[in-house]
Amino acid sequence: MEATTLAFSASPFVLPTQPNRPAFNSRRPATRVATKMIRQSVKTPAAPPGEQLAITPNNFIAQTLRAAIADGTLCSASPVAIFYDLQVLRHNARALRAAFPDNTLHAFALKAAPFPRLLEYFKEEGIGAECASVVELACSEAAGIPSENVIFDSPAKTNEQLMYALKRGFHVNADSISELKAIAVLRDECQSTSTIGLRVNPQLGSATIAETFTASKACKFGEGLREKRDDIIAAFERYPFVSCVHVHVGSQGCAVDVIADGAKAAAELADDVNSRVGSKQVHTIDIGGGLSVDYFSDVACDFDTLPRLLRERCDGLFKYRLMTEFGRHMSAKTAFMAAQVTALKQSGGKTYVICQVGADVLMRPVYQPEKWAHRLETYDHAGQLKQSRSAVVEVGGPLCFAGDIIARDRELVMPTVGDWLVVRDAGAYTLSMHMRHTSQLAPPVFGVERDGSRCLLKRGETIEDSVRFWSA
Missing domain, CATH: 3.20.20.10 (Alanine racemase)
Structure with a gap:
């Protein structure tokens, strides 16, 4: 397939010894129960250190983000994208x-x-x-x-x-x-x-x-x-x-x-x-x-x-x-999604992180948070994984209803406006369940090879596409 070569480093991809895994806050017993339920039905042993084929390492995500930010694939005009690890x-x-x-x-x-x-x-x-x-x-x-x-x-x-x-x-x-x-x-x-x-x-x-x-x-x-x-x-x-x-x-x-x-x-x-x-x-x-x-x-x-x-x-x-x-x-585990952070705010004793993805692509985590959840990671405006202080936050999306929250009481490394939230394991039942509320545009989807080449799997929806959908 036709591919575009990106400016990735030549260093080999290896798993980090301590992957960044934001924890669920203990004040959310329902979410902890959901974690337990899903774990009980998955009895797979952990991948050995250095395994590069079966899971996506964090530095692959970082290099993919850096390249996408550098060439304008991810920017304020295109604030969401999905990337498959081929x-x-x-x-x-x-x-x-x-x-x-x-x-x-x-x-x-x-x-x-x-x-x-x-x-x-x-x-x-x-x-x-x-x-x-x-x-x-x-x-x-x-x-x-x-x-x-x-x-x-x-x-x-x-x-x-x-x-x-x-x-x-x-x-x-x-x-x-x-x-x-x-x-x-x-x-x-x-x-x-x-x-x-x-x-x-x-x-x-x-x-x-x-x-x-x-x-x-x-x-x-x-x-x-x-x-x-x-x-x-x-x-x-x-x-x-x-x-x-x-x-x-x-x-x-x-x-x-x-x-x-x-x-x-x-x-x-x-x-x-x-x-x-x-x-x-x-x-x-x-x-x-x-x-x-x-x-x-x-x-x-x-x-x-x-x-x-x-x-x-x-x-x-x-x-x-x-x-x-x-x-x-x-x-599911072959892809991640990146969404730009556009606002931070305090309300009622809670910290809200507002980003550009919500129930439009993550419908199940919004409507049934006790049963569905994705790991979230924070990357800075240049695409580097952040490992600074964390806080318990609500992560909200762009849809115009109060329940558009993709993560509740979630411990997350604090972003700043312009940073990127990475949604892990986003390769299934995300964009395929796209919701039209407030006419959020469907994001582009890419396939990425480990050598840094990238191909377009689905172009992002345009304003004209959305208007055409709603028109006679």
Whole structure:
């Protein structure tokens, strides 16, 4: 890909021995509980000293910032940007592929970060695309991902959307038995070559974040396996073109053993279907995604524990071809976001740090701070990590409502106006959840190599773009 070389130093990138990790203030017990909950579902050992592939070192961030500030990419006219560490992204893709059988289709969940140019890097590593809308399907096409490596999942598909996918030969996971009836008609109309799956809900219990858990007893996703097992098996008999069982139990806050239990339930269902029909009608199991990320440290993502648990608990799963749909685990820790500090103020005994990013890009930390949080670090106006005195502050964004606070009672190295706040682990569910309130412009997104070269993954939104969005 075309890249721009930046003026980085030639020194090797190594991890700092004492990374700057702003702590959560002890006066915030809810936030401390959230930290504990997420840590309990991530059991990855710390990366060894000097590891350069799996995590982004602080001096890489500093050099990226210095170069972006020096060439005007970051400035008061462009006060927010997201930077992906392409080395970590490649490492994650290769680690995932190495952990599973060679014939597994790994599809990156575009809802985490749907940039076509980012998808091109995944494509180069043999990763496909999991899409939850027609626009995401179009993004996968723009990235040149082969149709056989694209999965279409959505709990609400119109006939037109289904036809879009079926005509192109994408794999389609139906979310209900009634949707299979529509697919049966449409696939004949267009003589589709698409493979078809049915999503089931194994109804396993609960997780630490209910809003992202999709295997509870009552859930809008899939057909309930405990309640409708006979109906589900009958649907496979009625529609012999359905060759895949799809299960996706959740996302952040979902323990890895629960994901394994969901995959085991899918394999048992596939065995029952094949036994009932007397042939290997089901030959593929889509185990979904859902691996959590440790947002509170530099612990690298772990792609080995899940397949190990799967072999221990359900080795029969591996007689089927597998699909995976990891998003957050693939990209969250591959990027950081920089936002300029524009004001400091005191109010009601609290110190407020006002910066140029808020709920427009960090929606979940604003609306559910007890469940979602990102590490914040302070860099000076030239892009150097600050390590001076810290204070407990509120970090507010630019949106025009009082709750636009991305960090509450957070211990932070004090910035001055013009400094930069770095939001760590910002590679998933940040810009992809962009909110239009007060028409804040979507920031540019860049990919950065360890040698200092940089490419544009997504241009920043302009005032004209925003006006066009709101216009007739």
